[in-house]
Amino acid sequence: MSFDWERDFYAATDWDRGAYLGGEAMPGHLERFFERVGVPESVADVGCGPALVPFELAPGSPDTDFYCYDVAPSVVEANRERAAEEGLDNLHFSVAGLPDLGVDSEFDLVYCMATLYFVADAERAVTELYELVAPGGTLVCNYPNRYTKVWVNEDTDDTRRAAFELVGRGENLLSYDWIGELLGRTPRSYWSAVGAGDADYARRSSPAVYVTKPE
């Protein structure tokens, strides 16, 4: 049976509110990226999970609306409850799944971290994410590549291997060049852009890129 985030993770574990990739450093990285591209009016966080980054940035970014999507209903509901408790009305949560999010909006920044691993049609998902970017806006995402596949098969535990089964079988791997071809734009390293090029999570099995859409 395939791994199901709702059934096998959110309903089955005492999940916490970390960021899967990059942990507590991730809000600061996105804040730094805002300095580079300009503070966006709208951000979509796709595969938001516990939404550590939006929850950290929302209070200090009152002019930015964060629209957060995840395929698992219980994390979306828990996020909604927390945002209401904290009075953060610039945070919005909906259930939606890649590769067809069904979201009919555009955003200044589309952010998708540690989620493409779990999408069978990662190519279509990247294209869908880029379609959500408004002219002049930016897509930031990480993706599975051939080094991620090696890590899944040789360097991790059984639980994680089950969740990363598509990557382990090499069914949804992408590359820097392939993303460039799919989007018709040259990707750049997000880790380098935010000064995290030397971080342990910026290893070659966890690449993260940004792509800016022309005006």
Ligand SMILES: C[S@@+](CC[C@H](N)C(=O)[O-])C[C@H]1O[C@@H](n2cnc3c(N)ncnc32)[C@H](O)[C@@H]1O
């Ligand atoms: C490893 S967590 C990452 C959460 C967060 N982005 C982070 O960096 O910590 C992966 C998240 O992707 C969600 N997810 C899995 N498949 C998805 C899909 N097809 N579309 C949208 N979200 C998905 C899961 O429910 C989970 O919350």
